[in-house]
Amino acid sequence: MRIQEPNRAGSGSSPTETVVSVLMVGVGGQGILMVSKVLATLCQAAGLEVKQSEVHGMAKRGGAVFSHVRFGAKVHSPLIPEGEADVLLALEWAEGLRWLHYLRPEKGVFISDVRRIVPPFACRDRGRGVAPRYARSTPAEIIGRLGTGYALDATGIARDLGNERAANTVLLGVLSTALDFPEEAWLEVITRLVPPKTVDVNRAAFLAGRAWVENAVLPEPAPEPAPPAADPLLGRIVNRLEITRAWCKGCDICVKFCPERCLALDAEQIVVPTDPEACTGCRLCEWLCPDFAIRLHKELPGEAAPAGADAGADAVGAAR
Ligand code: SF4
Ligand code: SF4
Numbered sequence: 001m002r003i004q005e006p007n008r009a010g011s012g013s014s015p016t017e018t019v020v021s022v023l024m025v026g027v028g029g030q031g032i033l034m035v036s037k038v039l040a041t042l043c044q045a046a047g048l049e050v051k052q053s054e055v056h057g058m059a060k061r062g063g064a065v066f067s068h069v070r071f072g073a074k075v076h077s078p079l080i081p082e083g084e085a086d087v088l089l090a091l092e093w094a095e096g097l098r099w100l101h102y103l104r105p106e107k108g109v110f111i112s113d114v115r116r117i118v119p120p121f122a123c124r125d126r127g128r129g130v131a132p133r134y135a136r137s138t139p140a141e142i143i144g145r146l147g148t149g150y151a152l153d154a155t156g157i158a159r160d161l162g163n164e165r166a167a168n169t170v171l172l173g174v175l176s177t178a179l180d181f182p183e184e185a186w187l188e189v190i191t192r193l194v195p196p197k198t199v200d201v202n203r204a205a206f207l208a209g210r211a212w213v214e215n216a217v218l219p220e221p222a223p224e225p226a227p228p229a230a231d232p233l234l235g236r237i238v239n240r241l242e243i244t245r246a247w248c249k250g251c252d253i254c255v256k257f258c259p260e261r262c263l264a265l266d267a268e269q270i271v272v273p274t275d276p277e278a279c280t281g282c283r284l285c286e287w288l289c290p291d292f293a294i295r296l297h298k299e300l301p302g303e304a305a306p307a308g309a310d311a312g313a314d315a316v317g318a319a320r
Helices: 032-045 093-098 139-145 154-161 164-176 183-193 196-215 253-257 284-288
Strands: 020-027 049-055 064-072 087-090 109-113 148-152 238-244 263-265 271-273 294-299 313-319
Touching: 020 032, 020 093, 032 049, 032 064, 032 164, 032 183, 064 093, 087 093, 087 164, 093 109, 109 139, 109 164, 139 148, 148 164, 148 196, 154 164, 154 196, 164 183, 164 196, 183 196, 238 271, 253 263, 253 284, 284 294
Parallel strands: 020 087, 087 109, 109 148
Antiparallel strands: 020 064, 049 064, 238 294, 238 313, 263 271
């Protein structure tokens, strides 16, 4: 969804005459650093001075990551003061909300994926059917309060293009409509910086982000979210783990973080479920896997997996 006309950061003057501040936020493994590198490289190629500051050293997979990028004729500080970000680009919805106070009032542009990733440490109660704690504000409520805002399912768009990990490039496409650089310059830098085998999908993702802005609509008034009702089927739900072996690089993150210790690496260093009965369906493994190699499906007993869903994948179920 989008509200009002697109606002170009530093509009009315060329980027060389003003300092433009772009704050990028998200969680570990989403590709924030690649996105900020693309923007910084683009600015340098345009002959602008760029200052970049990022924090990622403390962020384990799933922890907060942010990057400040400032560019213009002369940039004195790499850090964006509160209330002075011309663009806030969020790869994760709650992280976007957490940094909203950095956005320039009225003129700032907010761009966010609506994807929700609950940080591991917010997942304190892992019992059956317990909703993880998360920001309650809906995209329509937030976008409705801002001068220019975009909330989109960038992950879904990237998934439709064949690679969820290109969600960050979809958001770059949206970002490109708020900054004064030619489309070709963006594409040239993206082609140079992404892994060679993902060039096509990243170019497509960038163009899809730009096209999304063209077709974005004003939000409908948000209906009141219904309070979560007790689910009578809950006791019959089966947790089924789908592991795409070809994508697992054996990093061990899911094994280490699984609170129930029901995953392990096999002899080929690929993750396998070892105790499916113990799996509570908390989804930590799915959220933390940097390679999208593990997915959790909640199904009713006897419900057939979608055709081809488990091609090349391990699946295992446990009633919950
Ligand atoms: S499934 Fe993902 S997190 Fe787990 S070992 Fe494989 S690559 Fe790492
Ligand atoms: S296998 Fe995944 S979903 Fe199941 S308990 Fe472990 S981390 Fe949670």
